[in-house]
Amino acid sequence: MADEPSLTRWSFMDFKMFYDAKFGRKRMPETENGQKPDKPLSNGSSSAVTSNGNVHVKNTSEMAIYEQFQSQARSSTITNGVLSAQTDERPQKALLPPFESAEMRNLAESLSRDIIRGSPDVQWESIKGLENAKRLLKEAVVMPIKYPKYFTGLLSPWKGILLFGPPGTGKTMLAKAVATECKTTFFNISASSVVSKWRGDSEKLIKVLFELARHHAPSTIFLDEIDAIISQRGEGNSEHEASRRLKTELLIQMDGLTKTDELVFVLAATNLPWQLDAAMLRRLEKRILVPLPEPEARRAMFEELLPLQPGEEELPYDLLVEKTEGYSGSDIRLLCKEAAMQPLRRVMVLLEDRQEVVPEDELPKVGPIRPEDIETALKNTRPSAHMHAHRYAKFNDDYGSQIIQ
Incomplete structure (x- = not known):
């Protein structure tokens, strides 16, 4: 084997040619002029080598993160698994910050699935009522991002905001509006x-979460149903040690030695604010009540969900507003859905009498909603969130944030 190259002088191409000749590797396809290509195949988008039909991509973990959060609003390219946008207002950062271990990096990849890329497309105008809550959120979150010059020193932005109120009143909708308006990196986090x-992974996930948020600042961490994560500590003997460690790590990350100047908002929502730990209430500096809708807000909801059609009988909006005292926004939507089902039920009775299936183009038209349909819907729909209204009012008096005119 005198013709073989010296082992100490082999290049990759020398080894590849020798391996193909020795073990009968599949020959590379020839070009039009009968010559073999000099370079291995590549897909043109990443550094790869084609071997037996398999593509080996470098940085496969980063490629997975990129594929999950590919932005639909701009054109981008992939270079070794790193997202490089061609048109953006600010320079792109690496998808993950440098971590000290592969374990922390794997935890960061799992948390990156909760990043909402792209706008949820919920405008402030699409939320009826809640003017006090919207104004406080704009003051606490939106304005510091738009005009950071004014929010320095003593006027530094609030880092923790709590939305509390009965279920179905629009707390998550407000969070979506914040994500739409601010255009920050939005982390949608649940328990x-x-x-x-x-063991030990829960507190590490909390630490990695805040490191990711600081890396992608300005960012917003939305903790939905935060009472499931950090209820009051030391209640009886039912609290597990792992749960206490998780709560302690969350408190440390929100306000501890790791606190930095990066703009990271913690936006939390709960239906049970009186179950939150006192230390967490202190860190959630703005506590905003999201109450049941007022009469004006209820009327706006009915006019949007049950619009008047030309030539149809006018619906009793005043009766609806009067009869729905104590209804949440979710209850009002269910009421309108029940009213809209009444004309469809009349059509379904006709269809059930027929033995054969009616073709789609021959289906009868669904009639308009009548005033008696509204009365039937009011009888069949009950409010679900009015039981603890007095407790929310008392908590708001004790801890809530208000706008003093």
């Missing part, structure tokens, strides 16, 4: 995102 069955 399943930061609770792990492995």
Whole structure:
């Protein structure tokens, strides 16, 4: 084997040619002029080598993160798994900050699935009522991002905001409006995102979450149903050690030695604010009540969900507003859905009498909603969130944030 190259002088192409000749590798396809290509195949978008039909891509973990959060609003390219946008207002950062271990990097990849890229497309105008809550949110979150010059020193932005109120009143809608308006990196976090069955992983997930948020600042961490994560500590003997460690890590990350000047908002929502730990209430500096809709807001909801059609009988909006005292926004939507089902039920009775299936182009037209349909819907729909209204009012008097005119 005198013709073989010296082992100490082999290049990659030398080894590849020798391996193909020795073990009968599949020959590369020839070009039009009968010559073999000099370079291995590549897909043109990443550094790859084609071997037996398999593409080996470098940085496969980063490629997975990129594929999950590919932006639809701009054209982008992939270079070694790193997202490089061609048109953007600010320079792109790496998808993950440098971590000290592969374990922390894997936890960061799992949390990156909870990043909402792109706008949820919920405008302030699409939320009826809640003027006090919207104004406080604009003051606490939106304005510091738009005009950072004014929010320095003593006027530094609030880092923690709590939305509390009865279920179905629009707390999550307000969070979506904040994500739409601010255009920040939005982390939608629930208990399943930061609770792990492995010992020690829950508090590490909290730490990695805030490191990711600081890396992608300005960012907003939305903790939905925060009472499931950090209820009051030390209640009886039912609290597990792992749960206490998770709560302690969350408190430390929100206000501890790791606190930095990066703009990271914590936006939390709960239906049970009186179950939150006192230390967490202190860190959630703005506590905003999201109450049941007022009469004006209820009328606006009915006019949007049950609009008047030309030539149809006018609906009793005044009766609806009067009869729905104590209804939440979710209850009002269910009421309108029940009213809209009445004309469809009349059509379904006719269809059930026929033995054969009616073709789609021959289906009868659904009639308009009548005033008696509204009365039937009011009888069949009950409010679901009015039981603890007095407790929310008392909590708001004790801890809530108000705008003093």
